[in-house]
Amino acid sequence: MNIREFKEVIFKEAEKRGITDFELFYQSNKSFKVNVFQGEIEKYYNNSSGGVSFKAIVKGKTGYAYSERLDSESVNFLLESVIKNSEIANDEGEYIYSGDECYPKVDVFNKGLDDYDSNFKIKLCKDIERAALSYDERIISVKSCFVGTDEDEIYIANSKNLELFQSSNYASVYILVTAEENNTRKTGGEFWRGMDFGPVNYVKIAENACRKALSLLGSEPVEKGEMNVIFKNEAFADILTTFMDCFFAENCQKGSSLLKGKVGEKIASERVTIKDMPLLEGGFSTRGFDSEGVASYNKTVIENGKLNTLLYNLKSAAKDNIKSTGNGFKASFKSASSTAATNFVFEKGEHGFDELIYELYDGLIITRLAGLHSGAEPISGNFSLAADGFLVKGGKVLAPVEQITISGNFFDVLKNILNFSDDLYFDMATSKGAVICPSVLVKNINVAS
C-alpha cells in the first residue's frame, strides 16, 4: 500500500472501532552515500525506508504506536496498540490539531539535486580525499570521507481534516583526517551541507579538515586554574545543543529545567540574543510546520539577555494556556511528539575572530569538546568535558593544548559572555534542532590538566 491508500484504510478502520480523534504521521527517507578510502570506493549505500505512527485519543487519553510496514496487518497492530497504550496513559488534555489558516512556504526541496548521478558523487568524494592527502605530508590518512544525498517526505493527516505534506532534500560531505608528527596523532573533521552540489568547494573542505588536525600537533602543557576562554563556534554550538533542553517548556513543567519561571528575567549577558528561526532560508532545520501540524514562525527566545519565551508543543502550551510556538517535533515517526528547536540562531557580533582573540589576550581557545553525552548534565547545567584547543598569550595564539578538561555551568556561561565574533557556524541538525552561532568569549571557566 502507498501512504494515501494506507490512510484511507486506517481512517475507516479507526472509525469502525469507534475512535473519533486520531492522527497519522508518515515519514520516508531515501538516501545515497559513498565512502572513499585510498582512492577506492570503500562503502556504497543506497537506501529507502519509511514508516507511520498513529496517535489516537481514546476516552480522553492518548495512545501511540508506529510501524514500518504499510499493510492491513499493521492497521490492526496500530489500532490495537493505541487502544492498549491509551489505557495506561495519563489524561493530559492532549488533542488533535485542526490546523492553522495558512502555512508559510519554505524552500527546502531542490529538484535539480537528483541530476547529480552516483558517478558525480563518487568522483567528488575521491577528489576530496585526494586533496586532503596531498595537502601536507603529515596528513597520514583519511579516516572517513563521504558524499551523500538525502530526500525526506513528511505527511500528516488527522480526523480534523488537516492534511499536510512536505518534501525536502539536501547534499552532504564529510571528511575526517589524521595528522601525525613525532608519534603524536590528531584528527580534524569538516562537514558541509547544502541543497545543491554547485557551490561545493572540495579543496576548501579538505583543507579545513587538514588545518584543524595539523594545528593541534605539538602541544604545550597548560596550567590549571580559572581563566577566560573563547569557545570556537563549532565548540559553542555543541554546548548550546547539549543544553537546549532547558528552553523547552515541557521540561520546565516536569521540573527538569532551571529556567522554570524565568520568562521575563535576565538569564544571559545583555549582548546575547537568540532566535528560533524555522523560516530561515538555507537553515538545516527550516520548515513550514512542526510534527503536530502547527504552522512555523520565527521567534526571539533570548532578547538582549532577557528570556523572552520558552519553546512549546501543543501539550505544554495547553498546560500554560497559551498557543503552541510550533516546536512540537518528533525525533522520528517512531517517537511520540516532544519539543525541539528549529534553526536556533545565536546572533553574531560585529568583529572578526582575530579581534576576539585580542580581546581575550590571555587564556584558551577551545576548538573541540568531547564527552558531551556524559560529562554534561542538562538539568543542572554543569559540565566537565575533555577539550582540545590553543593557548593564547598576549593576544597571540601560542600553541595547541591537549589532555585538558574544562568545567563550568551553562547558566553561568550565558551570564559570563563578554563578547562574540561574526563567524557564524551552521552546525549539523540534531533531534533537538540546528544551532547557528559565532565564536564566543566567556570569563571564568575552570581548566584542569
Added chain:
Amino acid sequence: MFEKQKVYDILSEALSFGGDFSEVFIEHNKKNSISFINGKADKIVSGFDYGLGLRIFSGERIIYSYTNDLSYDHLIKMAREASLAANKNDGAVINDFVERDYRGDSNRHKALIIPSDVDRQVIADMLFDASNSAFKYSNLISQTSMGYFDSTQEVLIANSRGLWARDRRVRTRAFVSAVASSKTEKQRGYLGPGALKGLEFYDEIDLNEMAEEAARSAVTMLKADFCPGGKMPVVIDNGFGGVIFHEACGHSLEAAAVAKNASVFRDKLGEKIASEKVTAIDDGTIQNEWGSINIDDEGAEGRKNILIENGILKSYIVDQFNGKKLGMSSTGSSRRESYKFAPVSRMTNTYIEKGEDNAEDIISSTDYGIYAKYMGGGSVNPVTGEFNFAVNEAYMIRNGKIAEPVRGATIIGKGTEVLMNIDMVSDNLRLAPGMCGASSGSVPVDVGQPMIRVNNITVGGRG
C-alpha cells in the same frame, strides 16, 4: 519469514554484476517503551520495525542497501542496482543453505515471559511504585523519571556461502532516575538494569530498591562540593566502572579501526600494552546477559575472547570483512543496531577479569585521590586513543579512607597510558549494562570490572 527460493534469487541477483559475497539480514522487531515522570505516565509507544538489509562484498568494497518494502520485485530491483556498484566479477556462486535455528532449544538465552504477552498495566504499576520509592527516600527529591523498554527481535541472516540462520533476541531494560533539588542546584542519580531475557527479569531485581539507590546518589551529590582537578590516583569501583576499559581500549581493538590504521593498538599483538595486572575479556556467551548474543549479526556464534592476558595483547575484536583484510578470522562480534546498518566489529560483554587485590586494601593504600563509585558514559577517539568519561558519584580518598563526596568529575586520558597505570585489581568482578554507539548504530553491551586503581590520571573538576 521468507521463502528460501526468493532469498536465493535476491542473493544471486546481488552478485549479477560482480562481487564475491552477498548477504541479507531480515528483521521483525516488536518494541514497547513506557516512561513515567513524577509517577505519571508520560510517553507510551509500541512499534514494529521491519526491513531488510542487503550487503555485498566486492574486494575492498562494501555495498549496502536497506528497505522496508519487502515485495519480491522491489528487492530484486534493489539487489540489481546494488550489484552495479561492484567493481569486479569474481564468479561467486551461491552455496546451498544450511539451516541453523537459535529460536528454540539451541537458544542459550531463553526468554520465559515474552513482553508482548504481558498486560501493560503490570509494567505501569511497577514504574509507579518505583517512582514512589524514590520520592519517599527524601523530601529533596523533586523529580523522578522511570522508564521501561522491551524488544523482541526476530532475524534471518542468509548469505551466498550457504548461511541460513534464524535467531530471536528478547531484551528488556528499565531506567530509574531521581533528581534532588536545592534552591539553586539539581543533581540526578540514575540506574539502568537490563538483560537478554523476558519479563522474568523483574522478578530477579528490585526496581524499588534501585529507585531508592538512585535517590540516595542524587541526594549525596546535591550536598557535594566540586571535585578538584589535576593528576591523581583514581579508584574505580566495579560494575559500570568498566566503561574505562570500554573507552580506553575496547574501541581501539575493533578490527575496523585496526584495519584502517586508525587504532593506537595496530601491530601490537603479542606486545605488552597494559600492566600485568590486567586481563581483559570480551564474552558474548554469558547466559542472558544484556550484551550477549547467540550469533552475531553476520551469523557467527558468540564467543569468549581473551583480548589482553596479563598485560599482553592477545586478540582484536574481529568481523568477517575486516578480518579478511587483517588475515584473521571472525571472533563472533560483528553487530548492528538494525537492518539499517552494515554490521561491523563491536564489543559484547567486555570486562577486566578479577585480580588478586582486595577492595579494602585498594582504598586503604591510597593516601590521596578520588574514589569513583558510579561512572557515567564516555567516548574515545580511536585514532589518538584519547578518551573521556564522567563520574556520576565520587568521593575524595584521604589517608586511606573514603572521605567527603565530590561532584562534577570527569576523567580523561590516553588508552595506551591508562592501561599501563592500572596498579591494583581486586576480586569483586561485576558487569553492568549500557548502550554503545558507533558506525553500525547503538548496540547493547555490558561493561565490567572488579574495583581497580589507576595510579595517575587527569581528573577534570573545578574545586
